[in-house]
Amino acid sequence: MFIPRKRTTPNDSTKYVISKNAIEITQKVLQDYAHLKPSNEGLVYWCGKKTHDTVSISLVIAPKTTSDWGYISTSNRANFDLVKTLAEKNQIHIGQIHSHPGTVVDHSDGDDLDASFKTEGLISIVVPNYCKEGFLPLTTCGVHRYNQGNFQRFSDKYVSQHFEISEKLSCDFVDFRK
Numbered sequence: 721m722f723i724p725r726k727r728t729t730p731n732d733s734t735k736y737v738i739s740k741n742a743i744e745i746t747q748k749v750l751q752d753y754a755h756l757k758p759s760n761e762g763l764v765y766w767c768g769k770k771t772h773d774t775v776s777i778s779l780v781i782a783p784k785t786t787s788d789w790g791y792i793s794t795s796n797r798a799n800f801d802l803v804k805t806l807a808e809k810n811q812i813h814i815g816q817i818h819s820h821p822g823t824v825v826d827h828s829d830g831d832d833l834d835a836s837f838k839t840e841g842l843i844s845i846v847v848p849n850y851c852k853e854g855f856l857p858l859t860t861c862g863v864h865r866y867n868q869g870n871f872q873r874f875s876d877k878y879v880s881q882h883f884e885i886s887e888k889l890s891c892d893f894v895d896f897r898k
């Protein structure tokens with residue numbers, strides 16, 4: 721039986737500013753996976769900078785993955801590629817975005833257990849329907865943050881008030897899929 725995850729509205733002043741270009745790149749990569757036959761889950765990493773309470777997303781990395789209709793994973797080598805790219809570009813890992821086959825956008829047990837990265841504050845966004853219809857507004861997704869050992873899903877209120885999309889912020893793209 722599916723039990724929806726409890727939603728949280730943390731009392732903090734963190735702002736997440738996402739480059740509009742990062743949204744477009746993410747959508748394109750997830751839709752590449754969606755266009756496979758059958759559709760596959762897709763995954764990208766969001767990276768950028770953090771200054772005081774503002775987190776900016778200005779780099780999208782598409783890791784090399786193993787995927788099928790209901791599953792996606794990365795290798796140690798792919799994780800190394802991410803860390804190396806971050807070091808080269810002087811950016812930090814901000815989150816992971818992956819798609820699900822249906823409308824359930826809570827983290828699955830596997831998403832909790834097998835996440836390659838579990839660092840405090842890491843964002844994890846789950847996009848419904850293989851991103852076939854895009855993933856905006858973000859409240860159509862499950863937006864989680866790793867906090868004290870668990871991925872906690874934000875309320876729509878928190879997502880609406882703390883996430884914004886910027887046309888001014890540029891975005892870089894590194895693609896390891898081939």
Ligand SMILES: [Zn+2]
Nearest residue numbers: 818820828831
């Ligand atoms: Zn998942």
